[in-house]
Structure formats: structure tokens, C-alpha cells
Amino acid sequence: MASAGIIDDYVAELGRSLKGPRRPKLDLVTEARDSLFDTAEALEDGGLDRAEAELAAVEEFGPIGEIAPGYQEELSISAGRRLAALLFVSVPLTALMWSVIWQVFPTDPVDYATRPGWFVPVARSVDILQMLTGVLGAAALLALGRGLRRVRRPRLVTRGLAVFVWAMLPVMLTLCGALMYGSHGPAGLSEYPPGVGLALVSYGLMLAQLYGAARCLSITRRRPLTV
Template sequence: MANAGVIDDYVTRLGRALKGPSGPKRDMVAEARDSLIDTAEALEDGGLDRAEAERIAVEEFGEIGEIAPAYQELLAVSAGRRLAALLFVSVPLTCLMWSMIWKFFPGDLAGYASRPGWFGPVARAVDLIQVAVGVAGGLALFALGRGLRRIRRPRLVVRSLATLVWVMLPTIGVLSLALMYGSYNPAGFPGYGTAAALVSDALSIVQLYGAVRCMSVTRRGLAAA
């Protein structure tokens, strides 16, 4: 096997130039290294010494600044798919969870009568927003999967999805706080409501992390090093 000194230096620099999900990134760098080693070994079998074979293999593979953008776009698509799948599953589930809670609390007619007039419209607005975000996640998941060949700029899809999360989370947060305030804490609600809020907060943190990651991996000039 060819001495991998020059190749290791090259793939190390390639790995540092790329940002994205660790698994896909690791696979890409490993695939690039394997390709370089195969090329170097073929050149070595043709009579070149190892150092020269590696140098030529790296030279033929391309400069980091030339090949990194293509790799970075693939990583951006991978991050976008993860966020899209998360939204497609978690947002509708959150909507269903809270819908069931508001259905059972309060449990008497007097409790419903005590709710302010804006409670119903705000609750429906929260449901509609969450359903819309879930649908957007499903559409983005399709676009970044089977529909990828028809999209000229997948980076914009990924960034748009991340922006949607940044807009959705504070909006839903404010409206949800209003609903909890307007419910007047019916009997039994604090326990169930707190549990649901913890689940919602955990999912929101994961969604926010995914959105931040998508913005990071689609930043212009990222892979120009």
C-alpha cells in the first residue's frame, strides 16, 4: 500500500474545510482518501516511486478550493434532510399532543365558559402553523431526496427550511404561553401541561440545533479554504 503521508495531509485539510453532519462528512473524507490511495497505487505499479505517485494522485484529484464546494453542497443536503425529517415527524406530533390536552382540560362546561374569547382562535392558529411546518418539512424532505435532481439550488431549500424554524419557534412559543395563561390552570392540567411543555421544549431545542446547523453548512465561502 502506498505511503499515505501526502494523501493524509490532503484529506486532513479537506476534512477541515468541510462543515456538516459528522457521519456523512467522515464517509466523504474516507471515500476521497480511498480514491487517492487507489490512484497512487496504480501509478506506483506503473513505475513511479511512492512520494511521486501520491503527489500526482493529489494533483489529479484537484485543489481543496476546487472540490470542497461540491462536497459541502452534499453535506448541506444531508443536514437539510435531517431537519426536514425532524419537522415532518415531530411538529405534527407536538400539535396532536397539545390538541389532546386542550380537549380534556378543562373537563367541565364551566371551565370552557371561563376561557377568554381569543382562546379558540389562538389554539387553531397554533394548530395550523404546526401543520403547515410539518407539511413544509415533508415537501423539503421530498425535494432534497427524490426531487434533488430537479432542484438547481438545494442550498436555498435548506436555508429556507432553517429560516422557517427560526420564525416558527418563537411564534409558537408566544402563542403557547398565551394558551396556558388563558386556560386558567384547570384541575389536573399542571401535571400534564408541564410534561407536555418539557417534551415540546426538548423537541424545540433539537429543531433549533438542526436549523443552526443548516445555516452553518450553507454559509457562502465556507469551503473556499
């Protein structure tokens, strides 16, 4: 396959116009490039010279301003699926890990008896929020998968999920911090070594969720596309 200046320039400009996960973006741009080359080669076989064939293929493919929004929608769907899958897996997993560690390494019964009255309601609130987050992740994963035919604006599903994560995680951090304080006092996890490693894992997953949500917000933000 011969190198092509016009097609390569077009594809490079298309790639610059798009924002999204690296691998899906590369796949979309590569697919567009291959399609353009196939069209150009067919036109060249029909009698056009290479430059004319490439120019005709690009014109037939369409202006970037018209093509890019469709590709960007695909990337927003891909990013939303990734965030939804992360929530669907990581949030229930985190809840399960903490439940197990409390059972395997129980705290002092005396400490449990002296916990403040707000401890149980806050713990239940954390459980409810974790369940809600996992359910929303599953719903978004379904909507951006098999449910795409019924979803008119999947970009808003991705963006809404990202906004939810940014709004919910600070609340979760506050509630979980309160539970740690209520369980172990000002010393926090320092008096409960089994929880230190799990806390690091939990915070790492939260950071991953925040990063994924930030990416989704950036990808779904309305902005002018290169024409």
C-alpha cells in the same frame, strides 16, 4: 495499504474545509481518501515511487478550492434532510400528543367556559402553523431526496427551511404560552399536571429544531474555503 503523508495531508485539509453533520462528512472524506489511495497504488504499480504516485493522485483529484464546494453541497443537503425529517415527524406528533392529552385529561368545564374570546382564534392559528410546518418539512424532505434532479440550488432549500424554523418557533412559543395562560391563568401548567411532562417534551423538540436550524444556517453560510 501504506501510510501516505501527501494524501493524508490533503484529506486532512479537505476535512477542515468542510462543515456539516459528522457522519456524512466522515463518509465523504473517507471516500475521497480511499479514491486517492487507489489512484496512488495504480500509479505506483505503473512505475512511480510512492511519493510521486501520491502527489500525482492528489493533482489528478484536483485543488481543494475546486473540490470542496461540491462536497459542501452534499453536506448541506444531508443537514437539510435531517431538519426536514425532524419537522415532518415531530411537529405533527406534538400536535397529536396535545390533542390526546386534552381528551384524556379534560380541563374543568367552568374554566373552559370562562376562557377569553381570543382563545379559539389563537388555538386555530397554532393548529394551522403546525400543519404548515409539517407540510414544509415534508416538501423539503421530498425536494432534497427524490426531487434533487429538479432542484438547482438545494443549499437554498436547506437554508430557507432553517430560516423558517427560526422565524416560526418564537411565534409558536408566544401563541402556546398565551393558550396556557388563557386555559389556566397566571398559574399556567402548575394547575394542569398532565401537561407538565408533555410541555417539557414539546420544548425539548423545539430546542432540537432550533439546534438543527442553527446548524443548517452555519453549514450553508457562504465562506471562503481553504485552498
